[in-house]
Amino acid sequence: MRLSSYVRKAALGAASMSLLAGCAGEQGAGGTVERASEPAAERAAERPASWTDLPVRAGARDVVHTDTDDRSYQVRITVKSLVRGSEEDMRGARVDEELKGTVPHYLTFEVTNTGREEIPAAYMVDSDFALNGTDWARGEKIHVSGGRPGGGDLPCADTSPKTLAPGASYNTCVTYALPKGVGVLSLTHSADGYLDEGGAVATWPVEGGLKAVTAGLREPGDVVRVRWDAGENGVLTGKDVLELPAKLASVRRGSAADLAGLDLDLNENERRGVPYYVSVTYTNTGPKDLYADQADRVRLLTEGGRQIRGKTPFGLDTKIPGCPSDWVARMIPPGDSVTECSIHLVTDDGDKPFAVGFAEAGRPGLVTWRAPLR
Numbered sequence: 001m002r003l004s005s006y007v008r009k010a011a012l013g014a015a016s017m018s019l020l021a022g023c024a025g026e027q028g029a030g031g032t033v034e035r036a037s038e039p040a041a042e043r044a045a046e047r048p049a050s051w052t053d054l055p056v057r058a059g060a061r062d063v064v065h066t067d068t069d070d071r072s073y074q075v076r077i078t079v080k081s082l083v084r085g086s087e088e089d090m091r092g093a094r095v096d097e098e099l100k101g102t103v104p105h106y107l108t109f110e111v112t113n114t115g116r117e118e119i120p121a122a123y124m125v126d127s128d129f130a131l132n133g134t135d136w137a138r139g140e141k142i143h144v145s146g147g148r149p150g151g152g153d154l155p156c157a158d159t160s161p162k163t164l165a166p167g168a169s170y171n172t173c174v175t176y177a178l179p180k181g182v183g184v185l186s187l188t189h190s191a192d193g194y195l196d197e198g199g200a201v202a203t204w205p206v207e208g209g210l211k212a213v214t215a216g217l218r219e220p221g222d223v224v225r226v227r228w229d230a231g232e233n234g235v236l237t238g239k240d241v242l243e244l245p246a247k248l249a250s251v252r253r254g255s256a257a258d259l260a261g262l263d264l265d266l267n268e269n270e271r272r273g274v275p276y277y278v279s280v281t282y283t284n285t286g287p288k289d290l291y292a293d294q295a296d297r298v299r300l301l302t303e304g305g306r307q308i309r310g311k312t313p314f315g316l317d318t319k320i321p322g323c324p325s326d327w328v329a330r331m332i333p334p335g336d337s338v339t340e341c342s343i344h345l346v347t348d349d350g351d352k353p354f355a356v357g358f359a360e361a362g363r364p365g366l367v368t369w370r371a372p373l374r
Helices: 006-010 040-043 085-092 122-128 209-215
Strands: 060-067 072-084 104-115 129-133 140-142 169-178 186-189 201-205 225-231 241-251 274-282 298-302 307-309 338-347 353-359 366-370
Touching: 040 353, 060 122, 072 186, 085 122, 085 225, 104 122, 104 129, 104 201, 122 129, 122 169, 129 169, 201 241, 201 338, 241 353, 241 366, 274 298, 274 353, 298 338, 298 366
Parallel strands: none
Antiparallel strands: 060 072, 072 104, 104 169, 129 186, 140 169, 186 201, 225 241, 241 274, 274 338, 298 307, 298 353, 353 366
16 A cells, blocks of 8 residues: 555554665664664575665765654764665555556665754654656655565565654665666755755765766757646646647856845745756647746756756746746747746755756656756
């Protein structure tokens, strides 16, 4: 059964599964996890030959965990390993039908409370995590019950405690499902709990992931037909989705001074971030006038695996240097084209944008172009 990340936590306490090296352990009385006494060599020997250790850049990152009540806690997360399992693991498990045929990925990490307050519901720290696939979709975080065909146990279980005292640690393992043939770009942890917003993000890249996604990028001048949401207020019927030619016109780096005085909805991190201006040109090949308003479907894609949504000013007569735009407040007659510019705030100094994506209406994944940065 697949559960949401929050609901899953409540149901997981009674779950019991065997763990392999890096996931093994039993929860101690103090809220930490103690390693099982079984020798690591013996546990490793249980691994099927079909499993693969992925070259994730392991290590510790000091992050902020934000709970459902918007309370923040200082946490250190140490990624230990990332293992790609096999389809066989899912065949013998009780999972939702749409997950059959996907490939499980087992992420092992340690959580340490580096703050001065006890963390309630510490088992929800992993809800801030995302596993980013090379198809630009995120892995589905799942709880898998049951076992492998033939009665073998699954290799990964959540052993996190209910609370975590200052200075205490625990080790745990989380399972993500990806479609067959899709690799992993990176792991990311978002401080504000919203993976596409402007909070601080910690990144653990996976070697080879960036090369894989770069190979599939279109060139900026390439015209691609994208599925455009032509409905009103985002409400779709079968008649409201159009396929319109689109091409990436430009990507420019701006400065915070450009945005001074603009009516933009920015949080504290975004105000300190670096703006990038993304312009995309669309042509109305439909039979009727089209209301141009697709900037919210444009994503600035970063090497760390972030998909940064675009923002546009509320003022219709706003002019921004380096961001020429027809904006969104006019109708486009059949045969005419429109260029829309959206503002994307990069809040992590260590992350770099390298591509632009368009999230199509009613279709997973992204249409992507290489970003010609200026």
